[in-house]
Amino acid sequence: xxxxxxxxxxxxxxxxxxxxxxxxxxxxxxxxxxxxxxxxxxxxxxxxxxxxxxxxxxxxxxxxxxxxxxxxxxxxxxxxxxxxxxxxxxxxxxxxxxxxxxxxxxxxxxxxxxxxxxxxxxxxxxxxxxxxxxxxxxxxxxxxxxxxxxxxxxxxxxxxxxxxxxxxxxxxxxxxxxxxxxxxxxxxxxxxxxxxxxxxxxxxxxxxxxxxxxxxxxxxxxxxxxxxxxxxxxx
Ligand code: 5RP
Numbered sequence: 001x002x003x004x005x006x007x008x009x010x011x012x013x014x015x016x017x018x019x020x021x022x023x024x025x026x027x028x029x030x031x032x033x034x035x036x037x038x039x040x041x042x043x044x045x046x047x048x049x050x051x052x053x054x055x056x057x058x059x060x061x062x063x064x065x066x067x068x069x070x071x072x073x074x075x076x077x078x079x080x081x082x083x084x085x086x087x088x089x090x091x092x093x094x095x096x097x098x099x100x101x102x103x104x105x106x107x108x109x110x111x112x113x114x115x116x117x118x119x120x121x122x123x124x125x126x127x128x129x130x131x132x133x134x135x136x137x138x139x140x141x142x143x144x145x146x147x148x149x150x151x152x153x154x155x156x157x158x159x160x161x162x163x164x165x166x167x168x169x170x171x172x173x174x175x176x177x178x179x180x181x182x183x184x185x186x187x188x189x190x191x192x193x194x195x196x197x198x199x200x201x202x203x204x205x206x207x208x209x210x211x212x213x214x215x216x217x218x219x220x221x222x223x224x225x226x227x228x229x230x231x232x233x234x235x
Contacts, residue, residue: 007229009035011126012090015227016040018235019088019124020047025054028081030114031068032089033061033107036124040088045071058084060114061107062182084118091123092137092215094130094224098123099198103140103215106172106181112213115220123224127234130226135164135195140172140215141205142185151210152188158204163196185212 005013016039023029023044031041041064047053049072057073058081059065068075078084089111093101100123102108115121131137143151152169159167172179172187179187195201195216202216226234 008126008128010231011227011229012036012124013039013227014231014233015124015126015225017043018227018233019122019225020044022086022088022122023047023053023055027085028056028058028076028083030084030087030089030118030121031057031059031064031073032087032111033059033064034090034105036090036126037064037088038067040124041067041073042071045073048072056081058114060089060110061105078114078117084114086120086122087115087118088122088124089115091125091129091217091221093134094123094125094221095132095134098221098224099134099219100217100221101134101137101139101215102217103142103187104137106140106179106187108140108215109142109181109183109185109213112217112220115217120223121221123221125224125226127226127228133194133196134198134216135192138170138189138191139195140187140189142181142183142212142214143188143210144185144212145178147210148186148188151208154208155188155190155205155211158208159190159192162201162204164201165193166191183212
């Protein structure tokens, strides 16, 4: 399945493969979004075919739903599942407290809902995603299209008083048009540089009218499986 991979893809693959081993027969599993999560879905599909593993997957995006069906995983909605045994997802950054920035793939809203409705969240990531302080990766926030520029101005204004380095933001684009999430919203990427108090920032952002959710995952992740380009894995 993996073939000849670049070091970065190998790192993602080995992390995903290791995390797939945590999935047990009968589990309801949240399936993340992104290139690392795509490896996970493929590894689980392989286990479904080769071992007869029976799982029900709740995808966190339309992309993941399509891939999961293609590899033979039974897909159900979160409301059908009600609660999940485990969610496995990628991340854009993680720190020593297992707090995360997510949303590089634009699926942060469903990802946070699904991860929060799980007994356990395992993050799979290549080693380059580990940081001392979150914030070098632009922090995505999902905003409703109505008045998004007003929301952007409010966010930037509020950031002045927070413990962050930068406060500029950009509307995520898909070619010439704004990126649209699975929930029909836009994404603003906040260029912060360094987030001193991620917990506080996450709360403040979610209090703003127009901001649906932010990509800071605080106290949600339980374990990070780190993959390396030489095939090594660390937990
Ligand atoms: C999608 C995400 C992804 O998990 C995150 O962007 C990491 O992606 P990749 O595995 O492709 O590096 O949060 O919204």
